[in-house]
Amino acid sequence: xxxxxxxxxxxxxxxxxxxxxxERLSFCVNRGEVVAIxxxxxxxxxxxxRAITGLVEPFSxxxxxxxxxxxxxxxxxxxDAGVCLAPEGRQVFPHLxxxxxxxxxxxxxxxxxxxxxxxxxxxxxxxxxxxxxxxxAGSLSGGEQQMLAIGRALMGRPQLLLxxxxxxxxxxxxxxxxxxxxxxxxxxxxSVLLVEQNAHAAFEIATRGYVISKGCVAVAGTxxxxxxxxxxxxxxxxxxxxSVARTRESAGALPVDSxxxxxxxxxxxxxxxxxxxxxxxxxxxxxxxxxxVIxxxxxxxxxLLNxxxxxxxxxxxxxxxxxxxxxxxxxxxxxxxGIGRTFQVVxxxxxxxxxxxxxxxxxxxxxxxxxxxxxxxxxxxxxxxxGLKGKADVPAGTLSLGERKKLELARALATNPxxxxxxxxxxxxxAAEIEELLLVLKNVHAAGTTILMIEHLxxxxxxxxxxxxxxxFGEKLHEGRPAEVVEDPRVIETYLGKRRxx
Amino acid sequence: xxxxxPMRILPFAAAxxxxxxxxxxxxxxxxxxxxxxxxxxxLVVLAVSWNIAANAGLISLGHSAFWGVGSYAAVxxxxxxxxxxxxxxxxxxxxxAVLGAALAVITGRLRGIFFAIATLALSEGLRxxxxxxxxxxxxxxxxxxxxxxxxxxxxxxxVMVCCAVGAVAISWVLTRTxxxxxxxxxxxxxxxxxxxxxxxxxxxxxxxxxxxxxxxLAGGVNIWYTGFLDPNIAFxxxxxxxxxxxxxxxxxxxxxxxxxxxxxxxxxxxxxxxWLGTKGFSLLVYGVALxxxxxxxxxxxxxxxxKFHARDKQRAxxxxxx
Numbered sequence: 143x144x145x146x147x148x149x150x151x152x153x154x155x156x157x158x159x160x161x162x163x164x165e166r167l168s169f170c171v172n173r174g175e176v177v178a179i180x181x182x183x184x185x186x187x188x189x190x191x192r193a194i195t196g197l198v199e200p201f202s203x204x205x206x207x208x209x210x211x212x213x214x215x216x217x218x219x220x221x222d223a224g225v226c227l228a229p230e231g232r233q234v235f236p237h238l239x240x241x242x243x244x245x246x247x248x249x250x251x252x253x254x255x256x257x258x259x260x261x262x263x264x265x266x267x268x269x270x271x272x273x274x275x276x277x278x279a280g281s282l283s284g285g286e287q288q289m290l291a292i293g294r295a296l297m298g299r300p301q302l303l304l305x306x307x308x309x310x311x312x313x314x315x316x317x318x319x320x321x322x323x324x325x326x327x328x329x330x331x332x333s334v335l336l337v338e339q340n341a342h343a344a345f346e347i348a349t350r351g352y353v354i355s356k357g358c359v360a361v362a363g364t365x366x367x368x369x370x371x372x373x374x375x376x377x378x379x380x381x382x383x384x385s386v387a388r389t390r391e392s393a394g395a396l397p398v399d400s401x402x403x404x405x406x407x408x409x410x411x412x413x414x415x416x417x418x419x420x421x422x423x424x425x426x427x428x429x430x431x432x433x434x435v436i437x438x439x440x441x442x443x444x445x446l447l448n449x450x451x452x453x454x455x456x457x458x459x460x461x462x463x464x465x466x467x468x469x470x471x472x473x474x475x476x477x478x479x480g481i482g483r484t485f486q487v488v489x490x491x492x493x494x495x496x497x498x499x500x501x502x503x504x505x506x507x508x509x510x511x512x513x514x515x516x517x518x519x520x521x522x523x524x525x526x527x528x529g530l531k532g533k534a535d536v537p538a539g540t541l542s543l544g545e546r547k548k549l550e551l552a553r554a555l556a557t558n559p560x561x562x563x564x565x566x567x568x569x570x571x572x573a574a575e576i577e578e579l580l581l582v583l584k585n586v587h588a589a590g591t592t593i594l595m596i597e598h599l600x601x602x603x604x605x606x607x608x609x610x611x612x613x614x615f616g617e618k619l620h621e622g623r624p625a626e627v628v629e630d631p632r633v634i635e636t637y638l639g640k641r642r643x644x
Numbered sequence: 645x646x647x648x649x650p651m652r653i654l655p656f657a658a659a660x661x662x663x664x665x666x667x668x669x670x671x672x673x674x675x676x677x678x679x680x681x682x683x684x685x686x687l688v689v690l691a692v693s694w695n696i697a698a699n700a701g702l703i704s705l706g707h708s709a710f711w712g713v714g715s716y717a718a719v720x721x722x723x724x725x726x727x728x729x730x731x732x733x734x735x736x737x738x739x740x741a742v743l744g745a746a747l748a749v750i751t752g753r754l755r756g757i758f759f760a761i762a763t764l765a766l767s768e769g770l771r772x773x774x775x776x777x778x779x780x781x782x783x784x785x786x787x788x789x790x791x792x793x794x795x796x797x798x799x800x801x802x803v804m805v806c807c808a809v810g811a812v813a814i815s816w817v818l819t820r821t822x823x824x825x826x827x828x829x830x831x832x833x834x835x836x837x838x839x840x841x842x843x844x845x846x847x848x849x850x851x852x853x854x855x856x857x858x859x860x861l862a863g864g865v866n867i868w869y870t871g872f873l874d875p876n877i878a879f880x881x882x883x884x885x886x887x888x889x890x891x892x893x894x895x896x897x898x899x900x901x902x903x904x905x906x907x908x909x910x911x912x913x914x915x916x917x918x919w920l921g922t923k924g925f926s927l928l929v930y931g932v933a934l935x936x937x938x939x940x941x942x943x944x945x946x947x948x949x950x951k952f953h954a955r956d957k958q959r960a961x962x963x964x965x966x
Contacts, residue, residue, distance in 0.1 A: 451839060473838035482839075489836035491829050502825040506841035514822060557840055 146209045148173045148333050149194070149225075149302055154203035156186075156193045158540060163189040165357040166203070171302065176324075176334040178344040178365070181354035182572050183544025187337040188230055190354070191306050194335075195227045196220050207302070222250035226300035228291040230307045230337075230543060231487070236280025240271055243279050243290055247297030256299055264293040267323055283440030285316030292323065302333045307543075309340040311486065311569045313438045313598055315639035321347055339544075339572050345369050402465035404429040404561050404592040405450070410459035412442075412449055412616075419445040420616040423459070427561070427594055427609075432587050434607030434624065435596045438637050442616035443596045444486055447563050451483050452476045463561065477507050482559025484550040486566045486596070492539035496530055496549055497521050499538050503556035524552040527582050543570045548579070555586065562586065564595040568602055580605060600628060600638065612637065663809045670801035678801050682869055684910045685801075686862045688808040690883065691890035691902030692815050693858035698888075699824070699897055700851045701831035703756070706763030707859050707887035709770050710740045712878030714860025715867045716774065716781060723790050729803060733864040740860020744852035748845075755834070764884075771879035786874025789867060800868045807865055811858050816899045827851065859887070893937055895944025904945050908937070 147170035157163040163186040171177045179187050192198035194205060196217025205212040207223060215223055226247070234243050244264060248257040265272035268289040274282065279290055288308055295303055308324065309317045317340065325347045328334050338344035345351065345365040353361040353368065361371055403426040410423040419442045427433050435443050448454045450461055452473040461469040463479055471479075491499050497518075504520035505512055512520065525531045528548040533541070538549060551567050564583075568576050576599065583606055587593055597603050603610060603624055610627040612620040614636050620627055627633055666685075670678050690707060697704050717739035721732040751762045774781045781787065818824055826847055829837035834844055863883075867873055886909065894905020912933050920926040941948040 453835065453838075472843070473835070474841050474843045477839055477841040485836065485839075489833040491832035491836070493832060494825075494828055498825065498828075502829045502837070502842075503840045505822045505825055508841070511822065514820075517822070553840065 145172070147171060147206075148175075148208060149212075149335070150204075150206040151190075151194075152204040152206070154190075154193060154200050154205065156189055156198050156200040156203075158198070161540060162201070163357055164193065164200070167354070167358050168203075169352050169359055169362070171333055171335050173301075173333055174328070174331060175350060176328045176336060176348045178336045178338055178341075178348035178351040179354055180338065180341055180344065180351060180368075180572075181360075183570065183575060184542045185354045186357045187354055188306060188542065191227060191229075191304050191335075191337060194220075194225060194304060219250070221298045221300075222252050224299070224301035225304065226295040226298035226302075227304040228288075228295040228306065228308065231310065232284075232287045232291040234279040234282075234287050234290050234294070237278060239276055239278055240282070240290055241275040243294050244271075244297050247294035248299070250298065253297060253299040257297070260297045260299060264296050267296070267326060268293055283316075283438070285312050285320065285439045288312060288316075288320055289323070292320070292327075296327070296332075300332060302335060303327060305334060305336045305338075307337055307339060307570060309338060309343055310543075311439075311566055311598065313436075313637055314600060315637055316439055317343055318639045339570060341369070341573070402429075403427055403462075404431070404464060405594065406460075406462040406465075407446075407450070408460040408462075410446075410449060410461065411457045412445060412454060413457050418616050420449065420456075423613075423616065423618055425611055425618065425621065427592055429464075429592055430587075430590060432593045432606055432608050433595070434603035434610045435594060435613060436598070436600070436603060436610060436627075436633075436637060437613035437619070441613040443613055444565055445616070446613070447483060447565055447594075447596070450476075450563060451481060474506075477557055478509060480558075480560035481563065482507075482554040482557045482561070483563040484547075484554045484565055484567050486569075488543070488546040488550045490538040490541070490546050490549050490553075492537070494538055495535050496538055496541070496552075497525065497534040499549055500524055500552050500556045503553040504558075507557035520556060520558075524555040527555065527585065528552045529578055529582075544572070544575060547571065548575075551579075551582070559591060561592045561594070564593065564597070566596055566598065568597060568599050576602060604628065659812075663805070666805045666809075667802055670798040670805075675797070678797055680910065680914065681801050682804055682866070683914075684906055685804040685808040686866050687886060687890050687906040687910060688903055689804075689811045689858055689862035690887040691894070691906050692808075692811040693855045693862070694887040695891040695896065695898075695902045696815055696818070696858070697851055697855040698891065699831065700827040700847060701755070701834070702848065702851060702855075703760045704763045704855070704887070705760045705884055706765070706767035708879045708881060708883040709763065709767035710743060710856045710859030711863035711866075711880075711883045711887075712767070712770055712774070712875075713743050714740050714863030715873050715878045717860065718864035718867050719787060719789050719873055720780070722793050723787070726790075726793070728793060729795055729800070729865075729868050733803065733807075733861060733868075736864025737857040737861040740863075741853040741857035743860070744854070744856020745849050747856070748848040748852040767879050767881075767884065771875045774875035774878060781873075781875065784874060786872060786877070789871045789873075791871075794868060794871060797869065800865065804862075804865045804869070807861055811861075812899065812903055814854075814858075815902075819899060889934060891944075893934065893941075893944060895946030898944070898946050901944050901946040908945060909934075 150170040152168050153166045154164050155162060155166060179190060181187055189198060193200050207225065212220065244261060248254055248260055253260065270286055271289055271293055274286065279287065282290060292308065308320055312320065321343050324334060328347065336344055336348060348365050350364050351368045352359050361368065405427040408424050410420050412419045437443055449456050452471050455470050460467060463481065468476060468479060491502065500521045501517045504517040525534055528551050530545065530548050530552060541549060547567050547570055554562060568579055571579060580602065583593065607624050610622065610624045611618060612627060612633050620630050620633055628638065670681060694704055694707055714736035717736040718732045721727040721735040747766060751759055754762055775784055826842045829840065829842055830844060830847060838844060890905035890909045891902040893908055894903065895901025913930050916926040916930040920929055
C-alpha cells in the first residue's frame with residue numbers, strides 16, 4: 143500500500159504565455175500500471191504530456207518521478223531518467239530510415255549502452271518495422287509510423303512510456319495491432335500513461351483512468367468504474383450507440399438530383415515511382431450525395447483527394463466536376479470551381495486568429511473577390527457551425543488538435559463549396575465532439591452540399607454516408623450501401639478487423 | 645468610445661507631422677545631419693521592401709541585386725538619356741519591378757532556404773555581369789553620374805525621405821487589404837492557402853515586383869547622392885545584410901518594425917563610430933549591440949514595445965478592478 147508511485151503530479155499549473163491550461167492538477171501512476179487520461183479537446187491532455195517531458199515548464203506545482211523532483215531535470219535528460227514519449231501525430235523523422243529513427247531513440251547515455259538489445263526487442267514487438275528497417279519513415283503507412291513512434295520511445299528504455307493518442311487516424315484493424323502491442327509492453331513491466339480519444343480501446347488495456355476537464359481531474363477510477371460512470375458516458379460513448387439503426391432513417395432522406403454527377407472519376411491512375419497509388423479507379427458521386435471512403439492506411443485515400451484537388455496530376459484518367467473536366471487544374475482554380483477540402487494533417491495558419499483563418503477562406507475562394515466587411519460577415523456562420531465562435535479571436539496556434547480539425551472544417555466551409563472533401567475531420571475528437579460534428583455535417587449536407595468523406599470511425603460512416611467506397615492498394619475493393627459494406631467479409635478482413643472499435 | 649477616435653487619429657497625425665518635419669529638415673540641417681537623413685531614409689525603403697517579401701514567406705538574401713540594378717538603371721537613364729532625378733528614379737523602380745517579377749517566375753516553386761540562396765546567387769551573378777559589361781557599366785573602373793544633372797544634395801534628401809514615407813504608406817495600405825491575408829496564409833502554409841483560392845504564382849510575382857521596385861528605388865535615389873558607382877558598390881553584400889537586420893531588429897512582419905529598426909540600426913552604427921572612434925572596435929560594439937538586441941527582443945523593438953504596452957494596459961485594468 144505504501145509503495146511510492148512511479149510518477150506523481152501535485153497541484154500542477156501550466157499553460158502558454160498568458161493562458162493557463164492546467165489548474166492544480168494532481169494524479170499518479172503506479173509501477174506496472176496502464177493509466178488512461180481522457181477528456182474533451184482543449185482539456186489539457188497534451189499539455190500534461192508536455193509538462194512531464196519538459197517541453198512546457200509548469201507555473202507551479204511538483205512532478206515527482208520515483209520520488210525525485212522531475213522538474214529539476216532538463217527536458218533532454220528526462221529520457222535518461224526513464225520517461226519516453228510517443229508524441230501526438232507520431233512525429234517520426236520522415237527522411238530518415240526506420241532504423242535511423244529507432245537509433246535516435248537511444249541517444250541518451252543509459253539507453254545507448256542497451257541499444258543492441260533494444261533493437262531486438264522493438265523488432266520482436268513490431269515485426270512490420272523489421273521488414274521495413276531500410277525504408278524512409280515518411281513512406282510508411284500511418285499505422286507503421288505509429289509503431290515506429292512507439293518503438294522509438296521504447297529505444298529510450300523507459301520505466302514510464304507516455305503515449306499521446308496512439309490510435310489517431312488509424313484504421314480499426316491497425317488500432318487492434320497497436321493496442322495489442324501496448325498491452326504486451328505493459329506486461330513486460332513498463333508503466334504506461336496513455337492519452338486517448340478512443341475510450342473503448344483505452345479501457346480495454348488501462349487499469350485506471352482520469353477524466354480531465356478544464357485543466358483538472360473531473361473523475362477518477364478504474365476502467366470498469368469509469369466506463370459505467372454517467373459523466374464519462376456522456377463525453378465518450380454517446381456517439382457510439384444505435385448508429386446502425388439511425389443510418390436506416392437517414393439514408394435516402396434527401397432529395398437527390400439525378401443530372402450529371404457532381405463528381406465523376408474515370409479510370410484514374412497515379413504512380414509514384416514504381417508504387418501504384420491509384421489504379422483504374424472509377425466512381426461517381428451524385429449531386430447532394432454523401433459518400434464515405436474507407437480503407438486501410440496507405441490505401442490511397444488521401445492521394446485520391448490530392449488528385450481531385452490538383453495537388454497531384456494523374457498519370458491517366460479523368461476527373462469531372464458537374465460534367466466539366468478538371469484534372470490538371472491548379473488547387474486554387476479547383477477551389478474557385480467549388481470544391482472545398484480539409485487536410486488530414488491539419489494546416490492552420492498558426493499566427494492568425496481563428497477568425498482570420500476562416501476569413502482567408504472566404505476572401506479568395508470566390509470569382510468575385512469579397513470586400514473585407516463581407517468576408518468578416520461570412521466568417522460567422524462557419525465558426526458557429528463548428529462551435530468555435532467563442533474562440534474567434536484566439537491565435538490558431540493555441541488550439542488543441544481537435545479544435546484545429548474543427549477550424550480546418552470551418553475554413554473549408556467558408557470557401558462556400560458545392561462539393562466538400564473531408565479527410566478524417568473526426569480524428570482526435572471525443573465522441574461528444576463527434577456527435578456535434580455529425581450534426582454539423584448533416585446540416586451542411588442538408589443545405590445541398592455534396593460530401594465525400596474519408597473516415598476511420600465506422601459508426602460515423604454508418605450514420606452519415608448513403609454510399610460507401612472501400613479502397614485497398616489504390617483499387618476499389620467494394621462499393622455499396624454502408625450496412626452491406628460493413629458485412630462484406632473482404633472489408634472485415636482488410637479493414638475492420640475482428641473487433642469493432644467505437 | 646469618447647476617446648477612441650482621437651486615439652486612432654493620433655498616430656496618423658504624429659506620423660504625418662514627423663514625415664513633414666523630415667522632409668523640411670534637409671533645408672535647415674548641416675551636411676552631417678543630411679547624411680544621417682539619407683542613411684535612415686534609404687534603409688527604411690530597403691527594410692520595408694525586404695519585409696514585404698518576408699511577409700509572404702519569401703526570405704531574400706539578395707536585396708543588393710535590386711539595389712544595384714536600380715542604381716545602374718538610374719545612372720544609365722541620366723547619363724545616356726539625359727534624364728533628371730525624378731524620371732531616372734522612376735526608371736530605376738520599373739527596372740526593379742521587372743527584375744522582381746522575373747525572379748518570381750524563374751525561382752518558380754523554390755521556397756524557404758532554396759529561394760534565399762537563389763536570391764544570393766542572383767546578386768552575385770549580376771555583380772559579375774556588371775564587371776564584364778564594360779561598355780555599359782564601365783566595368784571595374786565604375787562610372788560617374790553626369791555632374792551637370794546632379795541637383796542640390798538637399799533635393800536628393802527630400803526625394804529619399806519622400807520615398808521612405810511612400811514605402812511605409814504602401815506597406816500600411818497593404819495591411820488594410822485582403823492581400824495581407826493571402827500573404828500570411830502563404831507564409832504559414834502554401835498548400836493550404838491554395839485550397840482556399842490563393843494563386844501562389846500570381847501572389848509571388850506581385851510581391852517580388854513590389855519589393856524589387858522599392859529596393860531599386862532606394863538604390864536609384866542613392867546614386868544621386870553618392871554620384872559614383874562600380875559593381876562592388878552596386879551589388880554590395882552589406883546592403884543585403886542591412887535590408888534584413890533593420891526589419892528583424894525593429895520587428896518583422898509589422899509596419900512600424902522596419903522604420904524603428906532603420907533608425908536604431910543607423911543610430912547604433914553612427915553612435916559607436918562617433919563615440920568609440922577607432923574603426924575596428926566600434927564595429928565590434930555595433931555588432932555586439934545588434935546581437936544583444938535581437939537575442940533579448942525576439943519580436944524586435946516594436947514587438948517588445950507592444951508587449952510592454954499590453955502589460956501596462958493589463959495592469960491598469962487590474963488596478964481599476966481592485
